[in-house]
Amino acid sequence: MTRRTVVLVERRTRAVRLRPADAAFLRDQFAGVVEVNPGGTADRVRLTARGVVGTIDAPHVRLTIRPKLPWPNLRLLLGLEHFAACGAAPPDAELFAVLATEFAERLRAVAAAGLVRGYHDADHAAPYLRGRLRTADQLRDAAARAFPTTFHVTESAFDLDAPWNQIPKSVADAVATHPALPAPVRAEVRAAAAPLEGVTAVMPTDSVFDAAAREPRAGAYTSLLALCRTLGDGLAAADGTPGGGAFLIDLGRAFERHLATGLADRLAAGWSVEAHAGFAVGDTVLRPDVLVQRRGEPRWVLDAKWKRPGPDAADLHQVLAYAAVTGAPRAALVYPGRRFARKVLQAGARTVALVRLPVVGTSDAVAAGLARLARLLAR
Structure with missing residues (x-):
């Protein structure tokens, strides 16, 4: 209709x-x-x-x-600035079509460079014993028939069915069948995904993304997987709704990733950045947006807020709770802005920095804001 x-x-x-x-x-x-x-x-x-x-x-x-935000700055926030040239004017197509087209371009580039194979365990029923025998399955087979004709084994396989290929396969399947996407874009995505035929499409959970990120040989997939995460989040907005007709990007979550990846790229050796680490408090798990550590010791906890700069009482309560549970002596509330600014508050023994991080302007200005924040945290 x-x-x-x-x-x-x-x-x-x-x-x-x-x-x-x-x-x-x-x-x-x-x-x-x-x-x-x-x-x-x-x-x-x-x-x-x-x-x-x-x-x-x-x-x-x-x-x-x-x-x-201007279109170029939305691209920066979504981590798309390093791949395709971008004009100042917003695209004629809707955001979903633009991202799907870029996904096809990135997938083609990765496939042209050579898809990376990986080792994984695969279950087989074989006429002879190889790999590791799956005892429970073998006993069930023996109980069902007098003379089992196969061995139930698990062996190591080396093929394309690895997390860094399974994620784009899953996203390609979802995008290529989405009714809201123009037919030419769906066809482009299907053609780009053809080299992944036979790869298992798995739910791209955080653990699957983490497994893909740990593989050093799959470094060429980094920008593709980042876009897969953005597309997966956008498609998940329609889960449970009649017809599934929605594609939504949460800019607050995009701001969190922009902050975490930007700091990880700019902090020196010995510093580490962890996003959404879990800390149990009774039956509740608190997950601060960004935890910054120096040689494993918590130094800063950051809470990203996609709204007008504050703080209000709820912001302060939240970031101070994060500081208490992580043991970080310093905390920061990070808001979007047009230019970098900071203000320091003292909350008992803890320092709380209020930071405006540029998200509008040239790519150099946005990068400079992240660099200034990294220097502030490393003092």
């Missing part, structure tokens, strides 16, 4: 005419993403998108949510 398009800008309120079914759909399925308030008349509502960009297909309208 053809849907009317309603264009929103992140965090800017717009009054629009909307059918009751569309307003109810947004309230029920995307309550934390789009705020829906009365607009003064029965058929008008006030819509505010909260910290996301992308699209949502409601029963009769498509919401297209654009960023306040």
Whole structure:
């Protein structure tokens, strides 16, 4: 069906005419993403998108949510600046189509350079004994028949069925079958993924991404896997919604990754950056955005906030709780801004830095802000 398009800008309120079914759909399925308030008349509502960009297909309208950031700076935030040339004007296509096209380009580049094989365990039923016998399966087979004709074994295989190939295979399958994507882009993704035929498509969880990142031979996959994570998160926005018609990028999460990867690239040897490390407090697990350590000793804990610079009381409570549970003597609340700025507060024995990190401007200006923050943390 053809849907009317309603264009929103992140965090800017717009009054629009909307059918009751569309307003109810947004309230029920995307309550934390789009705020829906009365607009003064029965058929008008006030819509505010909260910290996301992308699209949502409601029963009769498509919401297209654009960023306040200029297009080149959105690319920087999503980690796309090092691959393709980018003009200052936003693309004509929607964000999903742009990212899917870039995914196909990156996948083609990795395949042209040579896909990397890896070792993994594979289960087989073989006519002779090789590898490790799977005793439980063999005993079940023996109980079912008098003379088993095969051995149930696990052996080491060396092929393309490795995490760094399984992730793009999974993403390619999801993207190439998505109904909201133009048919030519779906065809381009399918063609780019042809060399991965036979690779197992697995759910790209954090553990699978971690396994891919630990393989030094797969360094050429880094930018492809980063885009896979962005696409996977965007597609997950539609999980559980009727029709699955949504693709949303959480800019707060993108800001966290921008902060973590930027610091990891700029801190000197001996320093380490860990994102979302888990710390148990009773039955609850706290996961600070970024933990910075010096030779294994916590030095800073950082909480990224995609909103106007604060702090408010909730921000301070959260980052101080992170500092207490991690043992870090210093904490920082990091907000987006146009230029670098910092202010230091004292909270008992702990120091809390309030930092504005540039996300608008040239790539050099954005990089300079990350470098200044890295120097601040390393003092």
